[in-house]
Amino acid sequence: MEDLHYKLLKVLQANPDLSQRQLAQELGISLGKANYCLRALVEKGWVKAANFRHSTNKVAYAYLLTPHGIEEKARATVSFLRRKVAEHEALANEIEQLRNEVRQGRINADEPTKA
Numbered sequence: 795m796e797d798l799h800y801k802l803l804k805v806l807q808a809n810p811d812l813s814q815r816q817l818a819q820e821l822g823i824s825l826g827k828a829n830y831c832l833r834a835l836v837e838k839g840w841v842k843a844a845n846f847r848h849s850t851n852k853v854a855y856a857y858l859l860t861p862h863g864i865e866e867k868a869r870a871t872v873s874f875l876r877r878k879v880a881e882h883e884a885l886a887n888e889i890e891q892l893r894n895e896v897r898q899g900r901i902n903a904d905e906p907t908k909a
Contacts, residue, residue: 800870810856
């Protein structure tokens with residue numbers, strides 16, 4: 795859920811006027827999940843939902859990051875980056891090990907692999 799909250803904060807900061815439906819589509823999640831996550835962020839005080847009172851569409855909201863939300867997004871960005879760098883390093887090590895096995899002839903690249 796932490797990655798989703800990070801992505802949600804990132805999208806909202808760039809596009810605060812997205813509808814929940816547009817937000818769900820942008821993140822590839824259901825409308826219900828977008829609503830649930832938005833409510834959680836509002837309850838935490840990270841996001842403020844501002845109604846456009848002068849809008850012809852009375853259900854239009856802007857989802858604005860609060861100062862606390864901006865701080866949390868910064869923390870989440872650092873955490874997200876650390877996880878992704880660790881994943882990248884682990885994958886790079888695995889690739890290097892496989893290359894070494896191929897170079898040492900333990901794996902014949904011309905033979906089909908057995909599942």
